[in-house]
Amino acid sequence: MTADGTGFSPTIHAAKLPMRVPPELLHVRPDADGVVAADPERAGWRYLSFRAFGLQDGEVALLDRPDQEAAIVTIAGGGVEIAPDVGPTLRLEGRPSVFEGLPWSAYIPAGTTVRIIGRPLPGLRVVIAVAQAPLTGRPGVSAKPILVTPDDVEIEIRGAGNATRQINNMMMPDFPADRLLICEVFTPGGNWSGWPPHRHDFDDPPREAVLEETYFYQLSRPDGWAIQRVYHRDGSRDRLMPVRHGDLVIVDQGYHPFATTQGYDAYYLNALAGDRRTMANTDDPDLAWVRSLWPGMAQDPRLPLVGR
Template sequence: MAKNDTPDLLVKGSPDQRTLVRVPEGVFGYVGFAAYRLTDGDELPVESGDKEVCLVLLAGHATVTASHPRRGPFAWENIGDRQSVFEDKSPYAIYLPPHSEARVRAHGSAEIAVCEAPGNPDETLPPRLIEPASMRRSSRGKDANTRYVCDILPDSAEAHALLITEVITPSGHTSSYPPHRHDTDDLPAQSFLEESYYHRLNPEQGFAFQRVYTDDRSLDQAMTVENHDVVLVPRGYHPVCVPYGYTSYYLNVMAGPTRAWKFHNDPAHEWLLKL
């Protein structure tokens, strides 16, 4: 893709709207994403069609009812265990295979992420609740490159294409750093995965910076990211920097032709790993 053909990689959020942000149709070949804020009693219908969907309950409480033509009806009542993405807790999530229908009903205010990727309609994975206790939590990096990771839907969990992770980056720290990319289908060395970053800041008037760039600089965009914005990563390296005084949260959604996360570090900055 030529540089002039590259779309703007920053999708601005709408903090005062029910639809907080949505990745436009046709920008990605694999990843779909939207986030919603629901008020008490508000309902969000979800139809997966030929895609697989993971609903991530980012904050608040909700009841999710779902049905699948081969698996029948499902219901998960009043799930949720945190009021903010910045709490030191993992979220609840629900996996929906292709041809599922679901309805999310909020109990009080709730924030929901709808993550999508191409599904395999011939697979028979059932709709399922993904509980916080099943999610691996870890830290990466050291010193001012430390960040805290929760694997919501890793490649060790059943799905066709989706990979989902959330990351907390402390004040003044870097993240997704040293810069890495996963845009070449060359396993086992590297996998091709598109990626979206859904950003939250605490306090909410804060901002962070994210750069997306390739080795030849045919893609090179540096963005000021605010609360509820999404950054699109179709290819290239994609580090994040968080200014002093603010904490960063982002939800990563990745998908590609093969469900594996194998990345390549920017050689110019790989020396940082030896510090």
């Protein structure tokens, strides 16, 4: 029997898998239909799958992976209806864009088949993101779909000066999912986020946990760009990527700070999955000192970029 009395003993991996994917394949640009996707084979990791795509009015996408839980997030263009094989239909009202409203999202437990039905605003196509991961078998996971409305979203302003950013927490460690963790981050033009740089590559509780992560980007002006860096301190990986509206980056390993250009507010949706239900991470020790600057700095008054 485990210490919590449940008998549950998850498999805990001490570290991420060795780098198996060429770094140039970690940056995914949308195809002709605007779709970006990653799965364990593409990413070279164990669990997380992610896909962002569009639906016309009444168009249906089927979610049918009985061995995997899922999270659905409305990005832009309106909302969707989620019709499970058992139980009531969930209505996600959505938002015109990520810069015009807080998110609507839904948790879909493993073993539930759902039809996702597009309900865009007039003249638009709704864009949604779907993250999936297999189960550990941990207790306390919801057996029913859960609707997460804007009123359920925790808004957090983090950092100071030009490292101030907004985090919208939707499915955090206290949410009754198994592996999946979901949040979104807003970075005002000219600012940094993920700063100081952090990683989550090794199992070293409570300091750090092994977490796979994707970044899906939107910009306030789609003609702009921002910068995502993914690196190791020893130089074995150092990838600097100019990311654009609709791009996806696979963070398989390493520290991963982000910066956006002046005049272009940036958004990214983070989906994470791991063995432990935690967001524990460690800073790059060469740069952790910058946190000591924040008590003497004001937070960026432009935040929150999106409020209630």
